[in-house]
Amino acid sequence: xxxxxxxxxxxxxxxxxxxxxxxxxxxxxxxxxxxxxxxxxxxxxxxxxxxxxxxxxxxxxxxxxxxxxxxxxxxxxxxxxxxxxxxxxxxxxxxxxxxxxxxxxxxxxxxxxxxxxxxxxxxxxxxxxxxxxxxxxxxxxxxxxxxxxxxxxxxxxxxxxxxxxxxxxxxxxxxxxxxxxxxxxxxxxxxxxxxxxxxxxxxxxxxxxxxxxxxxxxxxxxxxxxxxxxxxxxxxxxxxxxxxxxxxxxxxxxxxxxxxxxxxxxxxxxxxxxxxxxxxxxxxxxxxxxxxxxxxxxxxxxxxxxxxxxxxxxxxxxxxxxxxxxxxxxxxxxxxxxxxxxxxxxxxxxxxxxxxxxxxxxxxxxxxxxxxxxxxxxxxxxxxxxxxxxxxxxxxxxxxxxxxxxxxxxxxxxxx
Amino acid sequence: xxxxxxxxxxxxxxxxxxxxxxxxxxxxxxxxxxxxxxxxxxxxxxxxxxxxxxxxxxxxxxxxxxxxxxxxxxxxxxxxxxxxxxxxxxxxxxxxxxxxxxxxxxxxxxxxxxxxxxxxxxxxxxxxxxxxxxxxxxxxxxxxxxxxxxxxxxxxx
Numbered sequence: 001x002x003x004x005x006x007x008x009x010x011x012x013x014x015x016x017x018x019x020x021x022x023x024x025x026x027x028x029x030x031x032x033x034x035x036x037x038x039x040x041x042x043x044x045x046x047x048x049x050x051x052x053x054x055x056x057x058x059x060x061x062x063x064x065x066x067x068x069x070x071x072x073x074x075x076x077x078x079x080x081x082x083x084x085x086x087x088x089x090x091x092x093x094x095x096x097x098x099x100x101x102x103x104x105x106x107x108x109x110x111x112x113x114x115x116x117x118x119x120x121x122x123x124x125x126x127x128x129x130x131x132x133x134x135x136x137x138x139x140x141x142x143x144x145x146x147x148x149x150x151x152x153x154x155x156x157x158x159x160x161x162x163x164x165x166x167x168x169x170x171x172x173x174x175x176x177x178x179x180x181x182x183x184x185x186x187x188x189x190x191x192x193x194x195x196x197x198x199x200x201x202x203x204x205x206x207x208x209x210x211x212x213x214x215x216x217x218x219x220x221x222x223x224x225x226x227x228x229x230x231x232x233x234x235x236x237x238x239x240x241x242x243x244x245x246x247x248x249x250x251x252x253x254x255x256x257x258x259x260x261x262x263x264x265x266x267x268x269x270x271x272x273x274x275x276x277x278x279x280x281x282x283x284x285x286x287x288x289x290x291x292x293x294x295x296x297x298x299x300x301x302x303x304x305x306x307x308x309x310x311x312x313x314x315x316x317x318x319x320x321x322x323x324x325x326x327x328x329x330x331x332x333x334x335x336x337x338x339x340x341x342x343x344x345x346x347x348x349x350x351x352x353x354x355x356x357x358x359x360x361x362x363x364x365x366x367x368x369x370x371x372x373x374x375x376x377x378x379x380x381x382x383x384x385x386x387x388x389x390x391x392x393x394x395x396x397x398x399x400x401x402x403x404x405x406x407x408x409x410x411x412x413x414x415x416x
Numbered sequence: 417x418x419x420x421x422x423x424x425x426x427x428x429x430x431x432x433x434x435x436x437x438x439x440x441x442x443x444x445x446x447x448x449x450x451x452x453x454x455x456x457x458x459x460x461x462x463x464x465x466x467x468x469x470x471x472x473x474x475x476x477x478x479x480x481x482x483x484x485x486x487x488x489x490x491x492x493x494x495x496x497x498x499x500x501x502x503x504x505x506x507x508x509x510x511x512x513x514x515x516x517x518x519x520x521x522x523x524x525x526x527x528x529x530x531x532x533x534x535x536x537x538x539x540x541x542x543x544x545x546x547x548x549x550x551x552x553x554x555x556x557x558x559x560x561x562x563x564x565x566x567x568x569x570x571x572x573x
Contacts, residue, residue: 075437084542085539085540085542086540087501087502087503087539087540087544088502088503088540088544089540089542089544090542090543090544090545092542093542093543118437124542125448125483125485126485126538126541126542126551126554127542128554129554129556161435161436163444163445164444164445164448165444165483166444166447166448166483166484166485166486167483167484167485167486168482168483168484169539180444181441182438182440182441183438183440183441183442183443183444183469183475183479184440184443184475184478184479185478185479185482186482186483201437201438201441242544242545243545244503244544244545244547245502245503245506245507245544245547246506246507250544250545250546250547251545252545282502286501286502286540316544318502318503318506318544320506321506324506328505329502332500332501332502332505333502335500336501336502336539336540339539340539
């Protein structure tokens, strides 16, 4: 069963170089789009492919592109979100390191479809090696005429710049990313207006994840129907699952959307490390509510995970064994969001700090009887009360841990 | 303008700034360039960057204090940043950090007396498949245990 699309040539030596990429059919899709298709036809193909955003929110990419107004006298921008920071997630690092030209080809096609002539690729600051790999690819693409003026003689122009962040989880949030790219603190903006109409430098802007854009060349080459067959009708294509934690074979696994979570852990990722017992799984990056061991018979797609009270998010699967204390997990989660809250919204700034302090106290064995209720109350007061999704991203996993593992957490508390 | 910055730094700054429709957007890349040359961002560097990009110094300070990678004090020659996030913690980041503290004789956030090593913790580095992992300056090292940490430190002697 060879279902791989994005990662199919990853074993190939030197795939990151343009001549190797082109030998494998690379840049044929860009050529097809720019020379044989109208921007509207490209947009329509992507819309029909049901490609949902791979960054976490799962918004249909074609619909997002369609929101960009074409009749305003301002430049339009594309921002590629390579600020991979959701704990557990490392797929975009693989995609860029192995196949940077695939991302650039997707970037070219997306820009053509939306009428964009300037793209910025925002790479998280810690990924220096990734940024260098990408800068090398951008230079090659300019040299071979895939970027710059009059690409492939089509009359279409596109400039691309690799931009490095400087450490800050919040900058993966799309409006914080825009602020950061403008040279400011990464403070999320109030929406609406949405970036499609008022984005980078107050101009219409598309923001797409690395994996989302890397799918575009395949949709153009093989068509929307083919792409849907690779996944589900409302959720086309494959997904790169990043599995980490207590498994024998941590790594990336490109599988059809809808693959069962148990299969991913026990077949693909080789099952539990050292014969340990499964306790819990975080299925979509740290922001996704936790699943107990008895809840993992689930197809991994956006809608199934939402029905199960969790989310597919960035498809980062973190596997937790029964010897790990759930209090330690809670402590790490609480500390992370307290550290990463940007501080704009009081419920998130104060709430995450209080929760983290209470959990620290629990971990020191100084817990008080109503601590779990206090955490639940605080988290509930963050949920839905912040500008950006970080508030929910903090509250939901904390609530799910407290609710699903209350008994174990209370075992650490003094009795009545 | 302060004279101690190299001509090549100034040239690189001009190149980078030219890529953006608004100069201020070059602030993060320019701070990276300056930090690479100087080692950290002191108030003098903030003023220099503000001047070259035509900003008020406070706009630079706001940014320097927001992002974790901009350093407001000098660090050791090698900055060891141990990931303390979930996957790395599950796979032994805690004991590894204790080991490093013991071995180097410093706590988290401290620099060894000889100025060689600074030890820090860091949130998820995006290398969870290699957990537990750490960064030495910009180099990633994964699948760590005590032996591997010993070998890494030896290679830096």
